[in-house]
Amino acid sequence: MAGIGGAVTTGRKARWTVLNVLVVVYALFPVLWIVSLSFKTKETLGDGNFIPREWTFDNYKTIFSTTEFVRALVNSIGIALIATAVAVVFGTMAAYAIARLDFPGKRLLIGVSLLIAMFPQISLVSPLFEIERGLGLFDTWPGLILPYITFALPLAIYTLSAFFREIPWELEKAAKMDGATPGQAFRRVIAPLAAPGVFTTAILVFIFCWNDFLFAISLTSTEASRTVPVALSFFTGSSQFEDPTGSIAAAAVVITIPIILFVLFFQRRIVAGLTSGAVKG
């Protein structure tokens, strides 16, 4: 890995360090900027300084005292968790079938889910808007959960079938030969092998649901189901004369925390999930 020929010299290390620092700065400075804004006081918000001159928690206190934000946070968490759970369960079933079983229409299923993954989401918004109004699903949790599952399923199916392909399924047979019941073989042998893939998929699906803005803004109209990204874009400040910048920044930081945690703790898994089978076939 040490490049082409030549030993690792201090000079090379220094060069790589500079490049790495550039990458880290590139990735972090917009995030640090919004963090900085969220800690600025009302008076210093407009000073254009990258680092706050005075620090305050007021913006966080403000947003957590409004139902507008708290309700949206509950909606975001609930909707994303339910959609992730359903998509991962159904995706696991389908990916297992695709990886292990032979049945008619398999190619068609793969093709159709690929089509959905590449789909312009806006094309679904107009019919769903009309259909959901008719069914009474507009501006409800299921009204958002359903399209999230639909767009998460192809992602789940592809990621999971790539993981399932790597599992040494012979072990299951071996366990049965050694006298394990099918249930035991599954619990003790297959489940532990499959769990990391399922977990990685769950993270990717959750990030997708957590991120969505288009469906959330088109298929909701009140606090009943508005998620945080949408609530953010509607923030007006506690009175109409107040600038909402501080509140928006604080709310933005709050919904970035789960992403940062995922990335910090599961970096390897996310990279593996996004790339593993991406080019081999």
Add this chain to the structure above:
Amino acid sequence: MSHALRPPAEPADADPTATAADSKLSPKAKAALSEGKKAERRLGLLLCAPAILIMAAVAGWPIIYSVWLSLQRYDLKFPDRTEFVGLENYVTVLSNPYWWNAMWVTVLITVVSVAVELVLGMALALIMHRTLVGRGIVRTSTLIPYGIVTVVAAFSWRYAWTPGTGYLAETVAGGDPVLTEKIPSIMVVTLAEIWKTTPFMALLLMAGLALVPDDLLKAAAMDGATAWQRFTKVMVPVMKPAILVALLFRTLDAFRIFDNLFVLTAGSQGTSSVSMLTYNNLIKGLNLGIGSTMSVLIFIAVAIIAFVFVKLFGTAAPGGDGGGRR
């Protein structure tokens, strides 16, 4: 959503024992085996049924329905004037300068951002793949733009460019409100898009880089190839399938740009993308007929882009048979 879609597994080397035994067995046993085959098919379909049903109900049916809606005059502000008008909506949209402006803005943002991302993403992929120090830190931090909520990133950029609030507005733009003019706005939106999605491009390219054999690079170096020659003559040809797949995904993804535009310009000063224009007609204007017509047209545009990639460039469609990668 854009993700590394990969060709799913072939039917796992399903029961080598069964096929081996198959040829030797009596007809009676064969019938039993095909009984097993039937059970396998049933189980396969059963396991896929929930996924298929949801995708059919929430994606399949609405698409057909939107084609039907696009043939109606259907404005929720005047519901009693609803009627079947054939292709009239298509004529209206396709002869509308706003539509073509939005199309040009979308194409411009897509082409510029994907081209820049390819170069930056390749550099980033090389850094992530080859760095001697701090690989974990580099990979972790590049995942942040990928994972962060687009709306959050867009607000960060918006405040950065707002005169009186932002650091970029003063230093780079000299205090000008860049987000109030068309071309500067589009540039800012493109920058935000590039920042957010370059890491994703880099990850896909890195997966391709991993396929380049180190021996081949060493051999080329021995033969006196310069670093640039090793890159263009050895790496790029090996990586070509990965590059094309990454380009396809990012192009389709960039074409549906919405979140960044919504927060940064809200489509003012003629900066609407096609998705933004459709949203405005549909949710703000409540014109379901015109909105659906635009939806169908965007769908067709995306299909054309995918077709061009697969047919002209020979992008191996993941899951398809193309490209001979199977």
